[in-house]
Amino acid sequence: MDYMFQDAEKHKLQGNIFFKQQQYEEAIKEYTTAIIKNSKNIKYYTNRALCYIRLKKFEEAINDCKRAIEIDKNSLKGNYLLGQAIIESSNSSARLNEAIQVLRIAYDQAIQQKKEDSNEIAKVILKARKKKYEVEGDRKTVENSDLMEYLINLVENDRQNKIADIKSDTSRTEEDINNEIEYINYEQDQRIDNLRKTFIKADPFKKDREAPDYLFGKIHFNIMLDPVITPSGITYDRTELREHFEKIGYFDPLTRKEITEKDVVPNLALREAIEDFLDHNGWANDE
Amino acid sequence: MSKIFTKRLMKELLDLKHNPPAGVVLEDVNDLKCWKINIIGAKDTLYDGEIFTLQFTFSNNYPIDSPEVVFINHIPVHPHFYSNGHICLSILYDHWSPALTVSSVCLSIISMLSSCTKKVHPIDNDRYVMMAKANPKLTTWEFSDDTV
Numbered sequence: 542m543d544y545m546f547q548d549a550e551k552h553k554l555q556g557n558i559f560f561k562q563q564q565y566e567e568a569i570k571e572y573t574t575a576i577i578k579n580s581k582n583i584k585y586y587t588n589r590a591l592c593y594i595r596l597k598k599f600e601e602a603i604n605d606c607k608r609a610i611e612i613d614k615n616s617l618k619g620n621y622l623l624g625q626a627i628i629e630s631s632n633s634s635a636r637l638n639e640a641i642q643v644l645r646i647a648y649d650q651a652i653q654q655k656k657e658d659s660n661e662i663a664k665v666i667l668k669a670r671k672k673k674y675e676v677e678g679d680r681k682t683v684e685n686s687d688l689m690e691y692l693i694n695l696v697e698n699d700r701q702n703k704i705a706d707i708k709s710d711t712s713r714t715e716e717d718i719n720n721e722i723e724y725i726n727y728e729q730d731q732r733i734d735n736l737r738k739t740f741i742k743a744d745p746f747k748k749d750r751e752a753p754d755y756l757f758g759k760i761h762f763n764i765m766l767d768p769v770i771t772p773s774g775i776t777y778d779r780t781e782l783r784e785h786f787e788k789i790g791y792f793d794p795l796t797r798k799e800i801t802e803k804d805v806v807p808n809l810a811l812r813e814a815i816e817d818f819l820d821h822n823g824w825a826n827d828e
Numbered sequence: 829m830s831k832i833f834t835k836r837l838m839k840e841l842l843d844l845k846h847n848p849p850a851g852v853v854l855e856d857v858n859d860l861k862c863w864k865i866n867i868i869g870a871k872d873t874l875y876d877g878e879i880f881t882l883q884f885t886f887s888n889n890y891p892i893d894s895p896e897v898v899f900i901n902h903i904p905v906h907p908h909f910y911s912n913g914h915i916c917l918s919i920l921y922d923h924w925s926p927a928l929t930v931s932s933v934c935l936s937i938i939s940m941l942s943s944c945t946k947k948v949h950p951i952d953n954d955r956y957v958m959m960a961k962a963n964p965k966l967t968t969w970e971f972s973d974d975t976v
Contacts, residue, residue: 759926759927760891760926760927761835761836761891762835762836762839762840763835763836781926784892785892785925788889788892789892789924789925789926792925794925794926794927795927797923
């Protein structure tokens, strides 16, 4: 058995070499052999998944990630690659929600393991949110315009009926009829115009709402993905605060009170507020 | 130029353009990495109405790295401003915090002007100016006096 495992490891290493040379098909073959010889090593699956992603074979990538997650449900790489593959291959808001969920697991793992990747994962989560917003936004706009088209048709029909009534009124002179038709046209055009304006105003997805300052991190001024609160009561983005700790020092950037990473706690209420805002104003994701 | 860095500077720039603090006027931003800002001495102080120009230079690591801030052209005579334009202000060096902004730095410098009681050069001005490199961040600063 040991021999089989060693052999599997050799194939993995060969796969890594092919991967570096961007020969993804070859690398996949090596990783596959490794998996046959040892089906319990999570790395073989995640490495092969990354090859599939590079080849844009997202379904295969998703399968491999899911197998990796079966072995270890908290696998950082497995969840991270799964999220990426779903974002790339899917346009439904339910699937994108799933992507956000697994990316969150990957993010929390990165934070726990103090990996630099957390920043990268945070960006991918924003990407997923943006795509979800776009998908949902498209759908809502279509729904709205369906109703608008219907109402405009009603006004148009009403216009035709009214004009027909006037024309069939034999007691009127021709000039009178023309004047009346002109008035009807003016009136109905006004109605259609007002209708359009109302729909534009009512469409929450067309609004350029400005994100309030309290949703932004106090260091890089980006929208916060993982807001944390310090003992001084000030909220920062976790990734930004960590960068500050590492490069400048262990103190609260605003109050200068000494703190360490253990002292900060997640600001869950603000996180909910931010997620809600992003669901309704996808532009804020614009990185 | 990293994107994250550009984004923060753009936001600060817009803010400074639309809601500048009293006595701070954006002079010239041809290059996002190098700003010139005019500050005006506050009323009823020794520098009442005098206009000085600050030059902010940002590195790619701003706001983790502090900006390089110097006076250019007309340099105020002040016990903490050297005649080569260098500013002795701890928040620009050892006590920088990424939560500080261009506008908060400008306000700190204006308040240094306002609290000054006598227009004199720093005690070690001549020696410092002779020895100092162009970039004040390369100086090892000792911050002794908290009163001005």
